Amino acid sequence: MLRFLFRFLPESVQGPLRTLTFGLFGAIGVGLCIGAAVMLYDPLSIIVQTGTVPESTYSPLFIAGVMLFIGIGFISTSVSNYRRQKAYQEAEDLEEPWTAREAxxxxxxxxxxTQSWGLPTAVFLGGGGVLAGWVIWSAILTSETPEWGVLFVLVFPLAGAFMAVQMVKAYRRKQRFxxxxxxxxxxxxxxxxxxxxxxxxxxxxxxxxxxxxxxxxxxxxxxxxxxxxxxxxxxxxxxxxxxxxxxxxxxxxxxxxxxxxxxxxxxxxxxxxxxxxxxxxxxxxxxxxxxxxxxxxxxxxxxxxxxxxxxxxxxxxxxxxxxxxxxxxxxxxxxxxAAAAQSGGASAEKSEQVLWDLKTDQEALRVSTGEDEADSDDPYAEYVVEPNLTKPISKNISLNRVGGQGVRIRVEPDRSLKGIAKVALMAAVGIGLVVATPFFFVASVMGSIFALVIGLAFSWGAWMAWTQETTITVANGEVDVQVKGGGGKSERFPVTDVEDIDVRISGTRSNSDYQIIVQKRGDDKGFNSDTAQGVMDTMGQVFGQKSMSNMKSHMSDMQNRVAHLDNLHNKQEADWLAQQLRDAVEAEKRYA
Structure with a gap:
C-alpha cells in the first residue's frame, strides 16, 4: 500500500526519498555489523586466551554471525541499489542518452x-521423460488399481519436445543465416x-x-x-x-x-x-x-x-x-x-493502445491507399511490395461473393500442423489438470481448486480453438454474424448500423496477431446513469480526466463490438479482408 501511495509523489520527491531509504537500510546494516563486532569481542577474547572454543561461546558466536551476515547483506543491497539508481538517472540525463548503451x-x-534451449530441453525432455515413464509404470502399468490422473506428468516431456523443436530451429537458423x-x-x-x-x-x-x-x-x-x-x-x-x-x-x-x-x-x-x-x-x-x-x-x-x-x-x-x-x-x-502502477506499470494512456488501430500509422495508410509517392518523403517507397490479393492467404479462411456487391467471409478452425499441435498441448494440460484434481485435493484444498480452474480454462480454450467458426455475411442490406462452436454471439443488424471496420493488433513482444473488428453504432447505454456517472467522476478525480476518458472510450468500444475475426498472422491479408467488408457495407448502404 505504501509503495502504491509513494508513486503519487512527484519524481523530485521520490528520488531523495529513495536515496534516504537506501541510506536507512545501509545504516541498519552498519548498526548490525557494529553490534555483531561488540558481541564477538568477549567470546573471541576467551578463545584467544584459552586456545579452545568453550561451549558457552557457541550461542553468541552464532547470533553474532547471523547479525554480521544480515548487516553485510543490508549494506551490499543499499550500495548496489543506490549505484543502480544513480546509473539509470545519469544515463537519462546525458545530452545523448543512447550513448550510455554500448550497442x-x-x-x-x-x-x-542464438537461443539457449539446451538446459531446459534436457531437464524437461530427459528428466521429465524419465519421471513420466517411472510414474506411469508404477501407477498404471503395474498397479492393480490404475491412477489415470498421473498421466498429467506427460506435460513435462511434451514441453521438452516443444523445446527440442525450437532448439533445432534456432540451430538451423544460426547455421543458415x-x-x-x-x-x-x-x-x-x-x-x-x-x-x-x-x-x-x-x-x-x-x-x-x-x-x-x-x-x-x-x-x-x-x-x-x-x-x-x-x-x-x-x-x-x-x-x-x-x-x-x-x-x-x-x-x-x-x-x-x-x-x-x-x-x-x-x-x-x-x-x-x-x-x-x-x-x-x-x-x-x-x-x-x-x-x-x-x-x-x-x-x-x-x-x-x-x-x-x-x-x-x-x-x-x-x-x-x-x-x-x-x-x-x-x-x-x-x-x-499512479493509475498505471495499479494496473501493472504502464500509463493508462498507453495501456489503452495494447489493441492499437493500425490505421493511425500514417505511413502504412499513405502507401496502402495509393497516395502519390511524389508527395511522400519516403526514399524507399519504391521498394514497398503492394499486395495483389484475389483470395485469402490463410487456408482456414474463405471469401465468397454474394449477390451483386455482397460478400461472405468464413474463418474456420486452424487445422494446420501448428494449429493441431497447439490444441493438443492445451487439451493435454487442461484434461490432465482436471483429472489430477482429486490427487491435489489430498495435499491442499486450495491447490485442487486452482488446478481445477486452470484445467477447465485450458480445456475450454482447446475446445474453442478446435470448434469455433465465424462467418460474416454482408448482403441484402444486412450484416449477418454467425458463430458456431466455442464462444461468441451470433447477431444480425442493418448495414446502416455499422460505424467502422478496423484492423487492430493484439499481443506481446513474443507473440501478436491481427484482428478485424466490426463496430456497431452505439448510444453509450449504461454510461449515462447517475451511478455510472458518479463512478466515472470519482475515477477522474483519482486518476485524471484523460485516463478516465480513455477508459470510458475503451469500455464503449468493447460494448459496441459485434464481431471480430481473430488470429490473422498477415497484415496485408487482414487489411484486404477488412477492405472487402468495408466495400460491401458501403455498396449495401447505397441501396438500403
Whole structure:
C-alpha cells in the first residue's frame, strides 16, 4: 500500500526519498555489523586466551554471525541499489542518452540467431521423460488399481519436445543465416520524423520471396510488479514482467540490392509524435516493480519466408525526441503514473493502445491507399511490395461473393500442423489438470481448486480453438454474424448500423496477431446513469480526466463490438479482408 501511495509523489520527491531509504537500510546494516563486532569481542577474547572454543561461546558466536551476515547483506543491497539508481538517472540525463548503451554507440547493430534451449530441453525432455515413464509404470502399468490422473506428468516431456523443436530451429537458423546487421541511417530515430535503416540478411536473390520481407517497427512498454501467491506459511511473492505493445508499423519490403553478403532490406517508418522515447539502459525487474517505472523498447523486426528455414532478425533501436522537445515519457501526469502502477506499470494512456488501430500509422495508410509517392518523403517507397490479393492467404479462411456487391467471409478452425499441435498441448494440460484434481485435493484444498480452474480454462480454450467458426455475411442490406462452436454471439443488424471496420493488433513482444473488428453504432447505454456517472467522476478525480476518458472510450468500444475475426498472422491479408467488408457495407448502404 505504501509503495502504491509513494508513486503519487512527484519524481523530485521520490528520488531523495529513495536515496534516504537506501541510506536507512545501509545504516541498519552498519548498526548490525557494529553490534555483531561488540558481541564477538568477549567470546573471541576467551578463545584467544584459552586456545579452545568453550561451549558457552557457541550461542553468541552464532547470533553474532547471523547479525554480521544480515548487516553485510543490508549494506551490499543499499550500495548496489543506490549505484543502480544513480546509473539509470545519469544515463537519462546525458545530452545523448543512447550513448550510455554500448550497442548504441555505433550506427551498426547486430543480431545473432542464438537461443539457449539446451538446459531446459534436457531437464524437461530427459528428466521429465524419465519421471513420466517411472510414474506411469508404477501407477498404471503395474498397479492393480490404475491412477489415470498421473498421466498429467506427460506435460513435462511434451514441453521438452516443444523445446527440442525450437532448439533445432534456432540451430538451423544460426547455421543458415549467421549474424545479421542493421545500418541505421537515422541515428537515433527521432519522434515525429522518419526512421531509416538497412538490414543486411544472408538471403540469396533466388531465395528472396516475391512478396518481399515483412518489416516491422514496434514500440513496447516493459513493466513489472510484485504478485503474491499462496497463503499463510506457503505465501510467496514473485516479480512478474509484462511487455505491452504500444504501436507498430508494418510493410512488405523488397530488397534494395544483392551482394556477397546477401540481401539489403530497407526500413522506413514515420514515427508518431505522441510516442515515448527509448530507455537508455534496461532496468531490472525488481527495480521496475519497486518504483512503478517502465522501460520503453523500440524494435525493428525483419522476417522472410525461406524454403527450409525462415529468416528472422530483431534489432533494438534508439528512438528519442528532437533537441528541445520534452520527452513523451514525462508528459503524462503523476496521477496517470499512479493509475498505471495499479494496473501493472504502464500509463493508462498507453495501456489503452495494447489493441492499437493500425490505421493511425500514417505511413502504412499513405502507401496502402495509393497516395502519390511524389508527395511522400519516403526514399524507399519504391521498394514497398503492394499486395495483389484475389483470395485469402490463410487456408482456414474463405471469401465468397454474394449477390451483386455482397460478400461472405468464413474463418474456420486452424487445422494446420501448428494449429493441431497447439490444441493438443492445451487439451493435454487442461484434461490432465482436471483429472489430477482429486490427487491435489489430498495435499491442499486450495491447490485442487486452482488446478481445477486452470484445467477447465485450458480445456475450454482447446475446445474453442478446435470448434469455433465465424462467418460474416454482408448482403441484402444486412450484416449477418454467425458463430458456431466455442464462444461468441451470433447477431444480425442493418448495414446502416455499422460505424467502422478496423484492423487492430493484439499481443506481446513474443507473440501478436491481427484482428478485424466490426463496430456497431452505439448510444453509450449504461454510461449515462447517475451511478455510472458518479463512478466515472470519482475515477477522474483519482486518476485524471484523460485516463478516465480513455477508459470510458475503451469500455464503449468493447460494448459496441459485434464481431471480430481473430488470429490473422498477415497484415496485408487482414487489411484486404477488412477492405472487402468495408466495400460491401458501403455498396449495401447505397441501396438500403
Amino acid at each position: 548504441w554507440q555505433s550506427s551498426t547493430l547486430t543480431h545473432e540467431n 549467421g549474424i545479421s546487421k542493421a545500418e541505421l541511417e537515422t541515428m537515433p530515430g527521432r519522434i515525429g520524423q522518419r526512421m531509416l535503416a538497412r538490414v543486411e540478411a544472408a538471403i540469396n536473390r533466388s531465395e528472396f520471396p516475391e512478396h518481399g520481407a515483412q518489416v516491422q517497427l514496434s514500440c513496447y512498454r516493459r513493466t513489472a510488479r510484485y504478485e503474491s501467491s499462496g497463503s499463510g506459511k506457503n505465501k510467496s511473492r514473485t516479480v512478474k514482467e509484462r511487455t505491452h505493445l504500444l504501436w507498430r508499423g508494418e510493410k512488405q519490403m523488397g530488397a534494395i540490392k544483392f551482394d556477397a553478403n546477401g540481401a539489403h532490406i530497407p526500413v522506413s517508418f514515420e514515427i508518431p509524435e505522441d510516442m515515448p522515447r527509448s530507455t537508455a539502459i534496461k532496468r531490472s525487474k525488481k527495480y521496475l516493480a519497486r518504483t512503478g517505472k517502465s522501460d520503453i523498447i523500440w524494435e525493428v523486426a525483419v522476417r522472410a519466408e525461406i524454403p527450409g528455414t525462415d529468416y528472422e532478425a530483431h534489432f533494438e533501436v534508439p528512438v528519442y525526441e528532437l533537441e528541445g522537445q520534452a520527452p513523451e515519457n514525462n508528459r503524462h501526469s503523476v496521477s496517470e503514473d
